[in-house]
Amino acid sequence: MTTALILFAHGARDPEWASPMRRVQAAIRRRRPDLPVELAFLEFMAPTLADCAQALIAGGATKIVVMPMFVARGGHLKRDVPELLASLQAAHPGVELTLGEVAGEQEIVVQAMAEASLQTLGL
Amino acid sequence: MTTALILFAHGARDPEWASPMRRVQAAIRRRRPDLPVELAFLEFMAPTLADCAQALIAGGATKIVVMPMFVARGGHLKRDVPELLASLQAAHPGVELTLGEVAGEQEIVVQAMAEASLQTLGL
Numbered sequence: 001m002t003t004a005l006i007l008f009a010h011g012a013r014d015p016e017w018a019s020p021m022r023r024v025q026a027a028i029r030r031r032r033p034d035l036p037v038e039l040a041f042l043e044f045m046a047p048t049l050a051d052c053a054q055a056l057i058a059g060g061a062t063k064i065v066v067m068p069m070f071v072a073r074g075g076h077l078k079r080d081v082p083e084l085l086a087s088l089q090a091a092h093p094g095v096e097l098t099l100g101e102v103a104g105e106q107e108i109v110v111q112a113m114a115e116a117s118l119q120t121l122g123l
Numbered sequence: 124m125t126t127a128l129i130l131f132a133h134g135a136r137d138p139e140w141a142s143p144m145r146r147v148q149a150a151i152r153r154r155r156p157d158l159p160v161e162l163a164f165l166e167f168m169a170p171t172l173a174d175c176a177q178a179l180i181a182g183g184a185t186k187i188v189v190m191p192m193f194v195a196r197g198g199h200l201k202r203d204v205p206e207l208l209a210s211l212q213a214a215h216p217g218v219e220l221t222l223g224e225v226a227g228e229q230e231i232v233v234q235a236m237a238e239a240s241l242q243t244l245g246l
Contacts, residue, residue: 112235
């Protein structure tokens with residue numbers, strides 16, 4: 001089984017917006033140089049989730065984990081993204097597609113946001 | 124000088140959306156029970172940044188740090204929020220108002236998002 005990771009973010013018109021996602025991608029590549037890890041976007045930026053997943057599958061991925069780089073779980077994550085995943089899954093029944101928990105809901109990220117706030121205050 | 128912290132998020136129609144921000148607030152309160160820390164929102168949820176800041180100032184805060192709970196720095200953070208801060212500062216010249224760096228741009232948060240992704244993969 002060849003596993004790949006997609007960091008899936010909202011996207012914005014400003015190209016600089018994706019900078020934190022590129023830094024997360026670079027941090028993962030430093031720790032796991034063997035793991036394919038790509039960015040994909042819901043709106044405004046390329047590639048889409050479907051294009052990104054198809055490229056990874058064409059490259060041999062048989063398991064893809066999609067990590068939502070969102071601060072919280074709103075309508076996009078409750079409705080649009082599960083629908084996107086379901087249609088991708090239907091198109092690629094031989095691939096294991098998994099949607100991870102939203103970044104901002106993960107305990108390690110919650111604690112990091114608390115720590116970053118206290119650091120900013122100088123506390 | 125009495126310092127207070129505002130965790131400032133976008134907001135959404137779904138009340139559950141604010142859950143990660145409430146968890147960050149709770150984590151900060153556990154570590155710094157003496158530090159006033161409140162949530163405020165740009166849209167959809169109450170209180171606004173202005174209402175939140177005014178309540179903290181009425182309660183004696185003389186320094187307020189606003190931490191943007193956003194995954195990246197887009198139009199809201201580049202334009203709308205600095206304008207909001209500037210008009211608040213003009214209304215309260217005796218209070219020191221500071222805008223922190225977006226949560227998602229802070230190195231500790233970048234590393235936590237990378238770690239959370241690898242944990243999700245079981246790596």
